[in-house]
Amino acid sequence: MITLKVNGKTLETDAAPDTPLLWVLRDHLGLTGTKFGCGKSLCGACTVHVDGSATRSCVTEVSNVVGKDIRTIEGLSSDRSHPVQKAWLELDVPQCGYCQSGQIMAASALLAQNPSPSDADIDSAMAGNICRCGTYPRIRAAIHRAAELMKTGGAS
Amino acid sequence: MSAHPKDTAPAALDRREFLKASALAGGGLVIGISLAGCGKPADLAKAAGGQPVAWLKIGGDNSITILVDKSEMGQGVYTALPMLIAEELDVPLAAVKVVAAPAGAAYANIFLGTQITGGSTSVREGWQKLRAAGAQARAMLLGAAADEWKVDVGSLKTDAGVVTGPNGQKRTFGELAEAAAKRPLPKDAKPKDASAYKLVGKATPRVDTPSKLDGSAEFGIDVKLPGMKYAALAQSPVLGGKLKSVDSAAAEKLPGVVKVVTTSTGVAVVADHYWQAHVARDALKLSWDEGPNAKLDSAAIRAGLKAAKGTAQSARKDGDAAKALKAAKKKVEASYELPLLAHATMEPMNCTAVVTADRCELYVPTQIQQIAQATAAAAAGLKPEQVSVTTTLLGGGFGRRLEVDFIPAAVEAAKAVGAPVKLIWTREDDMTHDAYRPPAHDSGSAGFDASGALQAVHIQLTSPSVTARMFPPVVEKAVDPFAVEAAANFLYDVPNVSVDYLRHEIGINVGYWRSVSHSLNCFVVESFMDECAHAAGKDPFEFRRALLGKQPRAKRVLEEAAARAGWGKAPAGHHQGIAVMEGYGTYLAQVAEISVEQGKLKVHRIFCAVDCGQRVNPLIVDQQLTGGMVFGLSAALWGEITLAGGKVQQKNFDEYRVVRMNQMPELGVHVLDSSEAPGGIGEPAVALVAPAIANAWFAATGKRVRALPFSASGIA
Ligand code: FES
Numbered sequence: 001m002i003t004l005k006v007n008g009k010t011l012e013t014d015a016a017p018d019t020p021l022l023w024v025l026r027d028h029l030g031l032t033g034t035k036f037g038c039g040k041s042l043c044g045a046c047t048v049h050v051d052g053s054a055t056r057s058c059v060t061e062v063s064n065v066v067g068k069d070i071r072t073i074e075g076l077s078s079d080r081s082h083p084v085q086k087a088w089l090e091l092d093v094p095q096c097g098y099c100q101s102g103q104i105m106a107a108s109a110l111l112a113q114n115p116s117p118s119d120a121d122i123d124s125a126m127a128g129n130i131c132r133c134g135t136y137p138r139i140r141a142a143i144h145r146a147a148e149l150m151k152t153g154g155a156s
Numbered sequence: 157m158s159a160h161p162k163d164t165a166p167a168a169l170d171r172r173e174f175l176k177a178s179a180l181a182g183g184g185l186v187i188g189i190s191l192a193g194c195g196k197p198a199d200l201a202k203a204a205g206g207q208p209v210a211w212l213k214i215g216g217d218n219s220i221t222i223l224v225d226k227s228e229m230g231q232g233v234y235t236a237l238p239m240l241i242a243e244e245l246d247v248p249l250a251a252v253k254v255v256a257a258p259a260g261a262a263y264a265n266i267f268l269g270t271q272i273t274g275g276s277t278s279v280r281e282g283w284q285k286l287r288a289a290g291a292q293a294r295a296m297l298l299g300a301a302a303d304e305w306k307v308d309v310g311s312l313k314t315d316a317g318v319v320t321g322p323n324g325q326k327r328t329f330g331e332l333a334e335a336a337a338k339r340p341l342p343k344d345a346k347p348k349d350a351s352a353y354k355l356v357g358k359a360t361p362r363v364d365t366p367s368k369l370d371g372s373a374e375f376g377i378d379v380k381l382p383g384m385k386y387a388a389l390a391q392s393p394v395l396g397g398k399l400k401s402v403d404s405a406a407a408e409k410l411p412g413v414v415k416v417v418t419t420s421t422g423v424a425v426v427a428d429h430y431w432q433a434h435v436a437r438d439a440l441k442l443s444w445d446e447g448p449n450a451k452l453d454s455a456a457i458r459a460g461l462k463a464a465k466g467t468a469q470s471a472r473k474d475g476d477a478a479k480a481l482k483a484a485k486k487k488v489e490a491s492y493e494l495p496l497l498a499h500a501t502m503e504p505m506n507c508t509a510v511v512t513a514d515r516c517e518l519y520v521p522t523q524i525q526q527i528a529q530a531t532a533a534a535a536a537g538l539k540p541e542q543v544s545v546t547t548t549l550l551g552g553g554f555g556r557r558l559e560v561d562f563i564p565a566a567v568e569a570a571k572a573v574g575a576p577v578k579l580i581w582t583r584e585d586d587m588t589h590d591a592y593r594p595p596a597h598d599s600g601s602a603g604f605d606a607s608g609a610l611q612a613v614h615i616q617l618t619s620p621s622v623t624a625r626m627f628p629p630v631v632e633k634a635v636d637p638f639a640v641e642a643a644a645n646f647l648y649d650v651p652n653v654s655v656d657y658l659r660h661e662i663g664i665n666v667g668y669w670r671s672v673s674h675s676l677n678c679f680v681v682e683s684f685m686d687e688c689a690h691a692a693g694k695d696p697f698e699f700r701r702a703l704l705g706k707q708p709r710a711k712r713v714l715e716e717a718a719a720r721a722g723w724g725k726a727p728a729g730h731h732q733g734i735a736v737m738e739g740y741g742t743y744l745a746q747v748a749e750i751s752v753e754q755g756k757l758k759v760h761r762i763f764c765a766v767d768c769g770q771r772v773n774p775l776i777v778d779q780q781l782t783g784g785m786v787f788g789l790s791a792a793l794w795g796e797i798t799l800a801g802g803k804v805q806q807k808n809f810d811e812y813r814v815v816r817m818n819q820m821p822e823l824g825v826h827v828l829d830s831s832e833a834p835g836g837i838g839e840p841a842v843a844l845v846a847p848a849i850a851n852a853w854f855a856a857t858g859k860r861v862r863a864l865p866f867s868a869s870g871i872a
């Protein structure tokens with residue numbers, strides 16, 4: 001048994017220690033908000049926070065995150081009140097939505113470290129997250145909007 | 157696919173037969189469909205499982221439910237289609253609940269003949285049938301109120317689901333639904349006049365957005381069923397190869413493995429958890445009969461297309477282009493090459509199936525429910541009516557999910573293990589086993605007379621046909637309409653025009669890819685017209701504009717794009733290219749602005765002007781336009797699937813590159829107000845990006861790029 005701290009809860013799994021965190025989250029723990037897109041750290045769909053850093057769960061063995069603070073899209077807020085979620089709603093960012101959990105987790109990790117990202121900061125933080133629907137212009141605008149919301153008290 | 161109502165709407169569609177009403181078990185009104193020659197009246201009352209076949213249900217509890225028969229794949233149908241109903245019923249959008257329709261003939265796309273989400277038809281079709289359904293329901297509800305109060309229907313008002321009479325009497329839709337259901341179907345219920353729209357035409361937030369912000373949206377890959385197992389599939393690495401033998405002894409010993417099942421499309425490893433199936437798949441010892449494609453490679457495909465001989469079919473013939481070309485004082489000739497492309501939806505292919513002795517349940521992200529149903533039935537050894545299809549959200553479609561190749565293995569594996577099975581393809585499976593966008597080798601010839609007037613254009617298209625595989629009857633007597641888009645409708649006023657199509661198969665499956673043959677032919681036609689402009693010594697915008705006198709909508713978007721993008725006013729070192737197209741009843745023009753940085757292409761800006769007729773939800777129109785431009789840009793810059801020894805060489809997003817945030821140009825969109833019927837919007841913007849950029853590259857360098865992607869020329 002492996003014990004994990006996910007979204008503030010302590011959870012147990014019988015997954016093999018070398019199982020990617022992605023599949024532990026999705027299959028063993030039922031947290032399917034985190035998505036499988038490439039399995040090779042190329043698309044960002046599987047992005048979660050590990051101790052606050054954006055992490056590709058598809059290439060992270062579960063044994064490496066024991067004792068760490070894992071946060072998934074389901075745990076970003078309990079009611080879509082995180083400034084990134086609010087900004088995403090305001091700008092109607094998602095299309096198919098499949099990449100958006102990863103986009104939101106990458107964006108929220110960026111803003112936690114850099115509350116006023118420039119376009120260049122956004123480029124470098126978000127370049128690992130593919131959106132085949134092409135929502136990039138709204139993602140960029142929504143990150144700026146979320147930064148504003150964080151400053152004006154929309155913080156979670 | 158480009159389905160125009162005029163081309164493909166069944167002639168037998170009879171409005172009086174079109175909509176039928178019936179009472180809902182438990183008291184309420186159901187508006188359903190009966191297509192002449194297609195649905196039988198009995199379909200209306202019952203479908204598999206005894207559910208009413210319906211689009212619209214108004215319950216005694218005031219609930220309003222629309223069964224959406226189009227798949228939500230990001231294009232916004234779960235918002236735009238209920239908007240049409242909400243508008244007719246005078247209720248807020250939030251009052252209309254969306255449920256995915258099951259599979260069934262009653263839900264067949266009236267433009268395409270089977271249940272399909274494709275061809276940018278969703279809003280165009282809903283514009284006809286959903287507005288009619290809404291208007292019928294409204295008329296019946298009002299009729300019921302008028303009868304009860306013995307007043308004239310004209311004296312009634314509706315707002316937010318309540319009918320108000322002349323003396324202030326009030327009844328909710330729910331209270332009226334049962335009486336309404338007993339009334340004859342009104343023959344003359346007309347949808348609202350545009351001047352009365354409260355919702356249609358207003359940018360309205362998407363109803364699916366909240367669930368896509370917290371992980372609760374359920375895609376096919378997220379389906380959870382009690383006792384469900386997971387499967388990974390080993391398929392022949394050579395496209396079209398067959399299994400020779402499998403030794404599964406080692407795989408079967410691995411933890412969690414339930415069973416190894418040889419299916420009709422490969423070897424499925426079924427396990428308690430997905431990763432266990434994935435790992436065990438690597439432990440299979442497989443040998444394949446590589447079949448006829450063992451030596452197929454990209455060079456052979458290209459050479460085959462180039463050398464293809466045979467009788468071309470005419471897709472357009474005005475005047476006598478051959479004769480006019482012979483008589484021409486000046487000629488322009490050019491050939492173009494286009495590659496195979498993968499769809500690369502973000503959600504890889506997957507399917508969940510449950511099979512019992514007499515039933516099969518399918519949970520699947522699909523764009524083609526009835527064919528999915530028939531495919532599952534064949535795999536399970538059942539009849540189609542024994543198969544239920546639940547359409548989940550789709551993590552992208554782009555035409556990939558018009559294919560059903562990922563369904564049989566899920567069904568066969570589920571049957572073999574006697575438990576629900578979710579089969580998931582890896583990204584590598586997905587990219588190497590797609591039905592790829594057809595490649596093409598095309599050419600143009602043009603002739604000018606002594607005065608410099610363009611007298612003749614001949615476009616010769618050569619590519620494999622998707623339709624010949626998917627819908628063979630369509631091509632039996634006619635040219636494949638989905639191979640000649642953006643060419644057969646040649647917009648320019650030239651006296652002699654011919655467009656010919658030569659079907660040349662390449663040994664592997666090709667598929668419908670967002671914007672279908674527009675993505676091929678717009679590149680050819682708009683690059684070639686640019687070459688003609690140059691030969692004529694004219695500005696590419698002015699040259700096109702002068703030839704669009706008989707196409708006012710095309711001319712207008714061209715002018716708007718040029719004006720708004722600052723045609724001719726690019727900053728120093730920047731260069732512009734332009735393209736114009738009609739597709740799916742929508743008119744578009746794009747201006748690309750680029751520079752050359754150390755010999756490489758840098759795209760700074762793409763601007764798109766559009767006339768798509770009446771917009772239902774402008775917010776979604778803008779999303780589809782910008783999204784389509786990004787999709788087109790990925791393909792133009794880097795999109796290319798190549799084969800060696802019958803195997804696809806690109807496996808993941810490192811080898812099949814797509815545009816990322818840091819590679820985005822600035823995108824601009826301007827949509828004209830229009831009261832024309834809605835045109836399709838999900839696909840067409842894709843097709844203009846490549847020619848606009850290629851034409852800008854010529855403006856910058858004097859060199860034509862006649863083969864896509866740009867990376868193949870070393871410039872991207
Ligand atoms: S699935 Fe992890 S980066 Fe793509």
Ligand code: FES
Pocket residue numbers: 094095096097098099100130131132133134135230502551552
């Ligand atoms: S919203 Fe569809 S892939 Fe990003």
